[in-house]
Amino acid sequence: MGLFGPLKPLHRAEEDGKALAKTLSWPHLMALGIGGIIGTGIYTLTGVGAGLAGPGVILSFAICGLVCACAALAYTEMATLIPTAGSAYTYTYSAIGEIAGWVVGWALILEYSLACSSVAVGWSAHLVGWLEEGVGLHLPAFLLNGPHAGGLVNLPAVLVSLAVMGLLLIGARESATINIILVIIKIVALGAFIFLGLPAIQAGNYDPFAPYGFIGQQMGGEKVGIMAAAAIVFFAFFGFDAVSTSAEEAKNPARDLTVGIIGSMVVSTIIYMLVAGVAVGVAPFREIANSAEPLPHILRSIGYPLVASLVGMAAIVALPSVILVMMYGQSRIFFVMARDGLLPAFVAKVNSKGSPALITLLTGIFVAIFAGFVPLKEIAALSNAGTLIAFIAVALSMIILRHKMPHAVRTFKTPLYWLVGLVAIGGCGFIFYSLPIQSQLFTLIWMCIGLGVYFSYGFWHSRLRREEGSAAE
Numbered sequence: 306m307g308l309f310g311p312l313k314p315l316h317r318a319e320e321d322g323k324a325l326a327k328t329l330s331w332p333h334l335m336a337l338g339i340g341g342i343i344g345t346g347i348y349t350l351t352g353v354g355a356g357l358a359g360p361g362v363i364l365s366f367a368i369c370g371l372v373c374a375c376a377a378l379a380y381t382e383m384a385t386l387i388p389t390a391g392s393a394y395t396y397t398y399s400a401i402g403e404i405a406g407w408v409v410g411w412a413l414i415l416e417y418s419l420a421c422s423s424v425a426v427g428w429s430a431h432l433v434g435w436l437e438e439g440v441g442l443h444l445p446a447f448l449l450n451g452p453h454a455g456g457l458v459n460l461p462a463v464l465v466s467l468a469v470m471g472l473l474l475i476g477a478r479e480s481a482t483i484n485i486i487l488v489i490i491k492i493v494a495l496g497a498f499i500f501l502g503l504p505a506i507q508a509g510n511y512d513p514f515a516p517y518g519f520i521g522q523q524m525g526g527e528k529v530g531i532m533a534a535a536a537i538v539f540f541a542f543f544g545f546d547a548v549s550t551s552a553e554e555a556k557n558p559a560r561d562l563t564v565g566i567i568g569s570m571v572v573s574t575i576i577y578m579l580v581a582g583v584a585v586g587v588a589p590f591r592e593i594a595n596s597a598e599p600l601p602h603i604l605r606s607i608g609y610p611l612v613a614s615l616v617g618m619a620a621i622v623a624l625p626s627v628i629l630v631m632m633y634g635q636s637r638i639f640f641v642m643a644r645d646g647l648l649p650a651f652v653a654k655v656n657s658k659g660s661p662a663l664i665t666l667l668t669g670i671f672v673a674i675f676a677g678f679v680p681l682k683e684i685a686a687l688s689n690a691g692t693l694i695a696f697i698a699v700a701l702s703m704i705i706l707r708h709k710m711p712h713a714v715r716t717f718k719t720p721l722y723w724l725v726g727l728v729a730i731g732g733c734g735f736i737f738y739s740l741p742i743q744s745q746l747f748t749l750i751w752m753c754i755g756l757g758v759y760f761s762y763g764f765w766h767s768r769l770r771r772e773e774g775s776a777a778e
């Protein structure tokens with residue numbers, strides 16, 4: 306029993322019907338990571354970040370990349386030490402205790418669900434831009450915007466959320482294979498943007514580099530500056546953590562998880578730095594900030610309307626892979642929390658393909674509702690808050706288990722783990738501080754609701770508490 310309740314064993318066998326099928330290898334996991342990382346963050350939030358930091362958004366991406374690289378190292382060690390589903394929830398449960406694990410699991414619900422919704426909104430913007438600029442088709446405005454923008458519902462965002470939910474119901478391996486194809490499409494499209502944009506860079510667009518400073522300031526009721534932008538574009542980097550949720554489904558967890566998590570982070574960070582550098586070099590940052598689909602907009606402005614349409618089409622085709630990865634991660638978190646007794650047990654049932662069908666269905670509906678009615682920036686900021694909490698918990702869990710269980714078999718060991726862990730914890734804490742105040746307050750409210758749910762249900766139905774109670778009798 307730990308300070309925060311019982312500690313979950315690092316390894317435990319699961320009953321038939323409550324274990325996920327081992328169907329994934331390292332190419333699936335690396336593509337899962339890249340598919341989750343490279344998405345609406347670079348296609349859409351580049352413009353939002355540029356509006357907050359100017360050309361300094363390049364540095365915002367670099368800061369996020371450094372913090373996330375440290376978090377990725379911690380995730381890799383924990384995923385190979387505890388190769389079961391659940392990601393940060395399971396690691397925290399095992400290292401710190403049940404209550405802390407629940408808090409992190411509740412934060413992950415915020416992260417993954419809202420991440421799916423955010424990408425769906427970004428996808429909708431690219432679809433509308435492509436239809437209007439490339440095809441000349443104008444859809445009714447009330448079906449393209451939620452009530453915040455004077456519309457009824459963002460119908461394309463709702464439909465893509467439900468479509469991805471349907472794909473996940475088919476099965477994990479089939480979904481992961483399709484994801485590999487979508488990842489290739491995204492990388493080719495971003496490569497074309499970099500290649501065509503490089504010759505059009507104008508050095509004057511980088512001056513001033515940080516018009517709103519580093520720590521930032523309040524402007525028009527919101528935080529601006531390099532760190533304020535980092536707090537938003539941070540969304541662009543998570544996705545690798547969804548790889549760790551697949552640990553139970555990996556054929557060779559030690560090899561597959563290490564390659565999947567670290568490989569996807571390295572590839573994605575390089576691509577991000579190149580795309581952000583080209584984007585703010587080609588066009589004034591205020592122009593980028595006013596576009597819902599900045600990359601196609603930039604290509605059209607430098608005389609490549611056809612390529613702009615193709616890049617926009619690539620985003621339309623490939624962005625659903627991010628929704629797929631995040632929805633996949635969300636369903637696995639729910640699944641494990643239910644299997645542990647902290648949520649109703651019927652949620653933990655799997656179908657004939659070894660997939661948790663019911664929770665996937667419920668997750669898809671929840672995501673579709675948020676995507677249809679809530680604006681992009683607010684969704685991204687709230688999603689980031691949940692992610693930051695999870696990253697801090699994983700880094701802390703890594704440090705704790707290094708001290709509590711120094712001789713446990715670790716197929717991957719984080720180098721300079723103290724330094725790496727503290728950079729991840731401190732960096733994520735600083736980014737959380739840089740989030741909009743309303744997002745911080747909503748996160749606090751969400752956590753209070755979560756603790757209410759835990760003490761009214763999870764505490765009394767906890768599988769570990771029941772087992773420990775039986776053993777004590």
